Amino acid sequence: xxxxxxxxxxxxxxxxxxxxxxxxxxxxxxxxxxxxxxxxxxxxxxxxxxxxxxxxxxxxxxxxxxxxxxxxxxxxxxxxxxxxxxxxxxxxxxxxxxxxxxxxxxxxxxxxxxxxxxxxxxxxxxxxxxxxxxxxxxxxxxxxxxxxxxxxxxxxxxxxxxxxxxxxxxxxxxxxxxxxxxxxxxxxxxxxxxxxxxxxxxxxxxxxxxxxxxxxxxxxxxxxxxxxxxxxxxxxxxxxxxxxxxxxxxxxxxxxxxxxxxxxxxxxxxxxxxxxxxxxxxxxx
Amino acid sequence: xxxxxxxxxxxxxxxxxxxxxxxxxxxxxxxxxxxxxxxxxxxxxxxxxxxxxxxxxxxxxxxxxxxxxxxxxxxxxxxxxxxxxxxxxxxxxxxxxxxxxxxxxxxxxxxxxxxxxxxxxxxxxxxxxxxxxxxxxxxxxxxxxxxxxxxxxxxxxxxxxxxxxxxxxxxxxxxxxxxxxxxxxxxxxxxxxxxxxxxxxxxxxxxxxxxxxxxxxxxxxxxxxxxxxxxxxxxxxxxxxxxxxxxxxxxxxxxxxxxxxxxxxxxxxxxxxxxxxxxx
Numbered sequence: 001x002x003x004x005x006x007x008x009x010x011x012x013x014x015x016x017x018x019x020x021x022x023x024x025x026x027x028x029x030x031x032x033x034x035x036x037x038x039x040x041x042x043x044x045x046x047x048x049x050x051x052x053x054x055x056x057x058x059x060x061x062x063x064x065x066x067x068x069x070x071x072x073x074x075x076x077x078x079x080x081x082x083x084x085x086x087x088x089x090x091x092x093x094x095x096x097x098x099x100x101x102x103x104x105x106x107x108x109x110x111x112x113x114x115x116x117x118x119x120x121x122x123x124x125x126x127x128x129x130x131x132x133x134x135x136x137x138x139x140x141x142x143x144x145x146x147x148x149x150x151x152x153x154x155x156x157x158x159x160x161x162x163x164x165x166x167x168x169x170x171x172x173x174x175x176x177x178x179x180x181x182x183x184x185x186x187x188x189x190x191x192x193x194x195x196x197x198x199x200x201x202x203x204x205x206x207x208x209x210x211x212x213x214x215x216x217x218x219x220x221x222x223x224x225x226x227x228x229x230x231x232x233x234x235x236x237x238x239x240x241x242x243x244x245x246x247x248x249x250x251x252x253x254x255x256x257x258x259x260x261x262x263x264x265x266x267x268x269x270x271x272x273x274x275x276x277x278x279x280x281x282x283x284x285x
Numbered sequence: 286x287x288x289x290x291x292x293x294x295x296x297x298x299x300x301x302x303x304x305x306x307x308x309x310x311x312x313x314x315x316x317x318x319x320x321x322x323x324x325x326x327x328x329x330x331x332x333x334x335x336x337x338x339x340x341x342x343x344x345x346x347x348x349x350x351x352x353x354x355x356x357x358x359x360x361x362x363x364x365x366x367x368x369x370x371x372x373x374x375x376x377x378x379x380x381x382x383x384x385x386x387x388x389x390x391x392x393x394x395x396x397x398x399x400x401x402x403x404x405x406x407x408x409x410x411x412x413x414x415x416x417x418x419x420x421x422x423x424x425x426x427x428x429x430x431x432x433x434x435x436x437x438x439x440x441x442x443x444x445x446x447x448x449x450x451x452x453x454x455x456x457x458x459x460x461x462x463x464x465x466x467x468x469x470x471x472x473x474x475x476x477x478x479x480x481x482x483x484x485x486x487x488x489x490x491x492x493x494x495x496x497x498x499x500x501x502x503x504x505x506x507x508x509x510x511x512x513x514x515x516x517x518x519x520x521x522x523x524x525x526x527x528x529x530x531x532x533x534x535x536x537x538x539x540x541x542x543x544x545x546x547x548x549x550x551x552x553x554x555x556x557x558x559x560x561x562x563x564x565x
Contacts, residue, residue, distance in 0.1 A: 003462065006463050009463075009467070010376075010380055010463070010464070012372060013372045013373065013376035013380060016376065017372075017438075020373055020393065023431060024393055027404070027405070030408055030412055031404070031411070082310045084306075085302065085310065086310045088303040089304055089306075090307070093300060093304060093307075094307075105311075106311070108552055108553070109314045109318070111492075111549065111552045112317070112548065112549070113491075113494065113519065113544065113548065115492065115494040115519050115523060115541075117317065119526045119537065122526060123320075149313050152310050180295075182296040182299040182300065207399050210399075210401025210404070212495035213494045213523070217523075217526070217527065237401060237495065244406075244407070244499045245498070256407070257407060257411070260404045263403075264404045267401050271395075275396065276392070
């Protein structure tokens, strides 16, 4: 009897574990199948076409892809130096009394849902951008800034963890040779934790590019490519969030599914690079 | 200027810059927290818990519909996500171990944890909402279950691996079959860790908005039928905050406050469990 239960239990757990792989494969298949209509209608032009006009049944993804890339790039440019600063502060500078409360509150802030960052951005940050840079305040720039603030806690916490993996004995040896804090950070901590730090940045990038709610509030969903950052724009997730419930034709739906597929492939690739190339190396070291 | 002086000055500059950026970063984050608490407490009142949604301008409007909807959608997702996640995690740690299959499942789950949640919403739309012909609470729960699974699976896997193998060997030596060893010895040893994983998993999906937008959709009134569109705190918050009506925006802040407090408490309780375990 117990041998039977033993076998059943083993098979049950294995079955469920494999089901997870199947679900992921299923997600890709379903998105692909639903994109077929749009792929047949537009082919590769879908990603190079700049016009998104549902009333004319014309769908081009370039403005959304451009918006995703630019807003994420802006977010990274702003968040990376801040995250490094916070991480250095937390791992090397802060007095012991501050380290733990500040560190924990940053980790807790990483748990706050992104919809709340979006809401804060809409009510408190949009007016500031409007006053400072002109325009209506709902813009690519606002989206980039709100996104950078949203990924900052995650990035800072992971960077700090990577820095903390440096063995104390290495740091102490460097201090014993007369190194300043900065010498120790740049010559010991950063080289030692490099893979982990870069990995965490790329991971944050992968998350930021798929982030929906933090940017939906402040981007405006305007399908237009503009180099003026103070103008309203769109990104792949923003388009999906705004238009999925409005789509009325098969081609419209299919185009939105193709956008989802593109987004999934992009973030899957970025996250895989972070995990397999950078963070795995750290595991071996 | 000697070389040493140069190094000391550079050090001073870099440390100042890093402290400033830490202050900027932390300042922003506390600004958000302050806004949330200030607006949230300002908007809180009893009618929020006792009344359903109402047209703008009505005094008697609340979030009862969204609170109950949220509890149901997240509750059902937890009911499916937790046992399946724990069982799959058990496979990885106890049976699959370092096998190729187990490593692949680990890698894919790691990636899924960071994958865009709105895509899961699109997927569930295609497999549940479109065939049914309408939005439903079930669709929302299914989307959240898919998001929760990899989180529970990975934490369970990690936590079970922390249980010393000597415990397992002792139980095997007494003649216990493997399933009994796992259920009575390994699970018991990793109880606090698994619980933390569950709390963090629930906290994570409770804040998801994007995958609910086109699965459970929204409803301005109380609905407890999972087959029908259902309100959730997050989608309600999104709709109310983007509306032009001030009283709806206030309700949006109240929803944001309640949700954040719920998620923060789950996180804090989870941390306390883990700390206690480490303290032992």
